[in-house]
Amino acid sequence: xxxxxxxxxxxxxxxxxxxxxxxxxxxxxxxxxxxxxxxxxxxxxxxxxxxxxxxxxxxxxxxxxxxxxxxxxxxxxxxxxxxxxxxxxxxxxxxxxxxxxxxxxxxxxxxxxxxxxxxxxxxxxxxxxxxxxxxxxxxxxxxxxxxxxxxxxxxxxxxxxxxxxxxxxxxxxxxxxxxxx
Numbered sequence: 001x002x003x004x005x006x007x008x009x010x011x012x013x014x015x016x017x018x019x020x021x022x023x024x025x026x027x028x029x030x031x032x033x034x035x036x037x038x039x040x041x042x043x044x045x046x047x048x049x050x051x052x053x054x055x056x057x058x059x060x061x062x063x064x065x066x067x068x069x070x071x072x073x074x075x076x077x078x079x080x081x082x083x084x085x086x087x088x089x090x091x092x093x094x095x096x097x098x099x100x101x102x103x104x105x106x107x108x109x110x111x112x113x114x115x116x117x118x119x120x121x122x123x124x125x126x127x128x129x130x131x132x133x134x135x136x137x138x139x140x141x142x143x144x145x146x147x148x149x150x151x152x153x154x155x156x157x158x159x160x161x162x163x164x165x166x167x168x169x170x171x172x173x174x175x176x177x178x179x180x181x
Contacts, residue, residue, distance in 0.1 A: 022156075056070040107134065
């Protein structure tokens with residue numbers, strides 16, 4: 001138990017420091033952090049695409065439709081390269097996809113809420129959620145860069161809070177481990 005507690009507090013402390021550092025860096029340089037994350041994501045997609053291509057070619061004698069995996073791998077490689085070369089463009093595309101989803105969901109919620117007025121009470125919750133979704137989508141469409149930076153600030157605030165909580169937990173576990181020995 002003592003060695004487990006020693007190891008656990010150290011792992012938690014290390015995780016807390018990393019989360020805290022990431023959160024601070026993301027809050028100081030949100031744009032650079034977002035672009036770095038997108039580039040890492042692009043590298044991941046390229047590597048996964050290459051692995052898929054290699055495996056599909058190696059297994060072509062076994063699988064009748066091996067060429068589907070090959071096409072998927074090639075598309076993954078192309079998307080990954082695009083993401084690496086144009087990280088901001090990829091971020092904008094993802095933000096616009098979120099905005100379209102929020103707009104459609106919001107409109108459907110508003111229409112559904114209006115139609116359910118006579119059948120349920122408090123339908124205004126559904127209507128209000130639809131209005132919030134539509135406003136959110138307009139915010140992204142109107143100010144995509146601000147939406148991306150807001151997203152990074154939320155992520156950085158989460159990372160900072162998460163890191164602090166892990167550090168506090170690590171110190172408490174360390175204290176318990178010292179008292180037990």
